[in-house]
Amino acid sequence: MDIGAPDTEHEIEISPLEEPVPAPAPIEEPAKEPVPA
Amino acid sequence: MNPEQHTDPIVGWRLWHVRPHGDAHRLESFTWHHVSWPARRRFTAECPTHGDSAPTEGHECGIYAFKTRELAEDLLRRYTGVRQHYGRPGQELPPLRQGCPLAIGRVSLWGRILARENGFRAQHAYPYDLFLIGGDDELARQLRRLYAIDVWLS
Numbered sequence: 001m002d003i004g005a006p007d008t009e010h011e012i013e014i015s016p017l018e019e020p021v022p023a024p025a026p027i028e029e030p031a032k033e034p035v036p037a
Numbered sequence: 038m039n040p041e042q043h044t045d046p047i048v049g050w051r052l053w054h055v056r057p058h059g060d061a062h063r064l065e066s067f068t069w070h071h072v073s074w075p076a077r078r079r080f081t082a083e084c085p086t087h088g089d090s091a092p093t094e095g096h097e098c099g100i101y102a103f104k105t106r107e108l109a110e111d112l113l114r115r116y117t118g119v120r121q122h123y124g125r126p127g128q129e130l131p132p133l134r135q136g137c138p139l140a141i142g143r144v145s146l147w148g149r150i151l152a153r154e155n156g157f158r159a160q161h162a163y164p165y166d167l168f169l170i171g172g173d174d175e176l177a178r179q180l181r182r183l184y185a186i187d188v189w190l191s
Contacts, residue, residue: 003156011040022185
Protein backbone atom coordinates (compact mmCIF):
# COMPACT_ATOMS: atom_id res chain seq x y z
CA MET A 1 0.00 0.00 0.00
CA ASP A 2 1.57 3.23 -1.16
CA ILE A 3 0.79 5.72 1.59
CA GLY A 4 3.38 8.25 0.49
CA ALA A 5 7.04 9.03 0.85
CA PRO A 6 8.73 8.25 4.18
CA ASP A 7 10.11 11.78 4.42
CA THR A 8 6.54 13.10 4.76
CA GLU A 9 6.05 11.06 7.92
CA HIS A 10 5.17 12.54 11.31
CA GLU A 11 4.13 10.88 14.55
CA ILE A 12 0.72 11.09 16.22
CA GLU A 13 -0.22 9.47 19.51
CA ILE A 14 -3.89 8.52 19.90
CA SER A 15 -4.99 7.50 23.39
CA PRO A 16 -8.76 6.98 23.14
CA LEU A 17 -10.83 7.25 26.29
CA GLU A 18 -12.50 4.05 25.12
CA GLU A 19 -11.07 1.75 22.46
CA PRO A 20 -13.30 1.53 19.33
CA VAL A 21 -13.75 -2.22 19.71
CA PRO A 22 -17.19 -3.81 20.23
CA ALA A 23 -17.90 -5.76 23.39
CA PRO A 24 -17.30 -9.51 23.26
CA ALA A 25 -20.17 -11.54 21.87
CA PRO A 26 -22.60 -12.70 24.56
CA ILE A 27 -22.28 -16.33 25.49
CA GLU A 28 -25.31 -18.21 24.28
CA GLU A 29 -26.75 -20.26 27.10
CA PRO A 30 -28.05 -23.70 26.17
CA ALA A 31 -31.81 -24.02 26.19
CA LYS A 32 -33.03 -25.32 29.51
CA GLU A 33 -35.19 -28.39 29.79
CA PRO A 34 -38.66 -27.58 31.07
CA VAL A 35 -38.99 -28.67 34.66
CA PRO A 36 -42.25 -30.39 35.57
CA ALA A 37 -44.21 -28.54 38.23
CA MET B 38 10.03 16.29 18.60
CA ASN B 39 7.07 15.22 20.74
CA PRO B 40 4.21 13.59 18.80
CA GLU B 41 0.80 15.22 18.44
CA GLN B 42 -1.52 13.90 21.17
CA HIS B 43 -5.20 13.12 20.54
CA THR B 44 -8.00 11.08 22.09
CA ASP B 45 -10.19 10.48 19.00
CA PRO B 46 -9.14 7.53 16.83
CA ILE B 47 -8.18 8.31 13.24
CA VAL B 48 -10.47 6.74 10.62
CA GLY B 49 -8.72 5.58 7.46
CA TRP B 50 -9.65 3.41 4.47
CA ARG B 51 -8.27 0.02 3.51
CA LEU B 52 -8.91 -3.29 1.77
CA TRP B 53 -9.22 -6.82 3.13
CA HIS B 54 -9.49 -10.28 1.74
CA VAL B 55 -12.39 -12.29 3.16
CA ARG B 56 -11.34 -15.89 3.64
CA PRO B 57 -12.69 -18.93 5.48
CA HIS B 58 -11.15 -19.84 8.84
CA GLY B 59 -12.63 -23.03 10.14
CA ASP B 60 -16.39 -22.61 10.05
CA ALA B 61 -16.38 -18.80 9.72
CA HIS B 62 -15.06 -16.21 7.28
CA ARG B 63 -12.68 -13.57 8.60
CA LEU B 64 -11.05 -10.40 7.35
CA GLU B 65 -7.46 -10.91 6.26
CA SER B 66 -4.70 -8.49 5.45
CA PHE B 67 -4.75 -7.48 1.79
CA THR B 68 -1.00 -7.64 1.29
CA TRP B 69 0.09 -10.21 3.91
CA HIS B 70 -1.29 -13.65 3.26
CA HIS B 71 -3.19 -15.38 6.04
CA VAL B 72 -2.87 -12.57 8.57
CA SER B 73 -6.34 -12.70 10.07
CA TRP B 74 -8.00 -9.73 11.83
CA PRO B 75 -9.46 -10.77 15.20
CA ALA B 76 -13.15 -10.23 15.93
CA ARG B 77 -14.11 -7.95 18.83
CA ARG B 78 -10.47 -7.48 19.78
CA ARG B 79 -8.05 -4.87 18.58
CA PHE B 80 -5.58 -5.86 15.88
CA THR B 81 -2.06 -4.89 16.97
CA ALA B 82 0.93 -4.46 14.69
CA GLU B 83 3.86 -6.81 15.11
CA CYS B 84 7.19 -6.59 13.36
CA PRO B 85 9.80 -9.35 12.93
CA THR B 86 12.48 -6.74 13.64
CA HIS B 87 10.86 -4.42 16.17
CA GLY B 88 8.34 -6.71 17.85
CA ASP B 89 5.48 -4.83 19.46
CA SER B 90 7.26 -1.50 18.97
CA ALA B 91 5.76 -1.36 15.47
CA PRO B 92 5.33 0.97 13.72
CA THR B 93 8.81 2.43 13.91
CA GLU B 94 10.44 5.27 12.01
CA GLY B 95 12.72 4.28 9.16
CA HIS B 96 10.88 0.99 8.64
CA GLU B 97 7.72 -0.14 6.84
CA CYS B 98 6.01 -2.00 9.70
CA GLY B 99 2.58 -1.24 11.12
CA ILE B 100 -1.06 -1.51 10.10
CA TYR B 101 -1.62 0.42 6.89
CA ALA B 102 -4.58 2.57 5.90
CA PHE B 103 -5.19 5.29 3.35
CA LYS B 104 -6.49 8.75 4.14
CA THR B 105 -9.29 8.61 1.56
CA ARG B 106 -11.70 6.16 -0.02
CA GLU B 107 -10.43 7.15 -3.47
CA LEU B 108 -6.91 5.95 -2.64
CA ALA B 109 -8.26 2.59 -1.43
CA GLU B 110 -10.34 2.30 -4.61
CA ASP B 111 -7.24 3.00 -6.70
CA LEU B 112 -5.45 0.10 -5.00
CA LEU B 113 -8.47 -2.12 -5.59
CA ARG B 114 -8.42 -1.27 -9.31
CA ARG B 115 -4.69 -1.95 -9.58
CA TYR B 116 -4.92 -5.33 -7.83
CA THR B 117 -8.10 -6.69 -9.32
CA GLY B 118 -9.08 -4.60 -12.30
CA VAL B 119 -12.34 -3.82 -10.50
CA ARG B 120 -13.73 -0.46 -11.57
CA GLN B 121 -16.21 0.67 -9.01
CA HIS B 122 -17.01 3.58 -6.73
CA TYR B 123 -18.75 2.46 -3.59
CA GLY B 124 -21.90 4.06 -2.32
CA ARG B 125 -22.57 5.89 -5.58
CA PRO B 126 -25.43 4.79 -7.81
CA GLY B 127 -25.11 3.84 -11.43
CA GLN B 128 -21.65 2.30 -11.31
CA GLU B 129 -20.77 -1.03 -12.84
CA LEU B 130 -20.58 -4.13 -10.67
CA PRO B 131 -17.26 -5.82 -10.02
CA PRO B 132 -16.40 -8.93 -12.05
CA LEU B 133 -14.85 -10.83 -9.17
CA ARG B 134 -14.21 -14.55 -9.21
CA GLN B 135 -16.70 -16.53 -7.19
CA GLY B 136 -15.43 -17.53 -3.77
CA CYS B 137 -12.80 -14.79 -3.54
CA PRO B 138 -14.64 -11.95 -1.83
CA LEU B 139 -12.96 -8.70 -0.84
CA ALA B 140 -13.92 -5.88 1.46
CA ILE B 141 -13.23 -2.16 1.25
CA GLY B 142 -14.05 0.03 4.19
CA ARG B 143 -13.13 2.30 7.01
CA VAL B 144 -10.84 1.34 9.86
CA SER B 145 -10.24 2.95 13.26
CA LEU B 146 -6.58 3.55 14.09
CA TRP B 147 -5.02 4.40 17.42
CA GLY B 148 -1.93 4.06 19.58
CA ARG B 149 1.27 5.23 17.90
CA ILE B 150 0.58 6.37 14.35
CA LEU B 151 3.02 7.49 11.70
CA ALA B 152 1.15 9.67 9.21
CA ARG B 153 2.31 10.29 5.63
CA GLU B 154 0.81 12.35 2.83
CA ASN B 155 -1.55 9.56 1.66
CA GLY B 156 -2.07 7.40 4.71
CA PHE B 157 -0.99 5.93 7.99
CA ARG B 158 1.00 3.18 9.69
CA ALA B 159 -0.70 2.40 12.98
CA GLN B 160 -0.10 0.40 16.14
CA HIS B 161 -3.73 -0.67 16.77
CA ALA B 162 -6.76 -1.00 14.50
CA TYR B 163 -10.31 -2.28 14.27
CA PRO B 164 -12.68 -2.27 11.26
CA TYR B 165 -15.25 0.56 11.42
CA ASP B 166 -17.56 -0.49 8.58
CA LEU B 167 -17.15 -2.10 5.19
CA PHE B 168 -18.54 -2.90 1.76
CA LEU B 169 -18.39 -6.54 0.76
CA ILE B 170 -17.42 -7.24 -2.85
CA GLY B 171 -18.10 -10.62 -4.39
CA GLY B 172 -19.98 -11.97 -1.39
CA ASP B 173 -23.62 -12.62 -0.66
CA ASP B 174 -26.21 -11.80 2.01
CA GLU B 175 -25.19 -14.74 4.17
CA LEU B 176 -21.51 -13.73 4.18
CA ALA B 177 -22.41 -10.11 4.95
CA ARG B 178 -24.57 -11.29 7.85
CA GLN B 179 -21.75 -13.51 9.13
CA LEU B 180 -19.20 -10.66 9.08
CA ARG B 181 -21.68 -8.24 10.64
CA ARG B 182 -22.26 -10.63 13.53
CA LEU B 183 -18.63 -11.64 13.96
CA TYR B 184 -17.07 -8.15 13.95
CA ALA B 185 -20.15 -6.27 15.21
CA ILE B 186 -19.83 -3.60 12.52
CA ASP B 187 -21.99 -2.42 9.61
CA VAL B 188 -21.42 -4.48 6.46
CA TRP B 189 -23.03 -3.63 3.13
CA LEU B 190 -23.12 -5.62 -0.07
CA SER B 191 -21.77 -3.55 -2.94
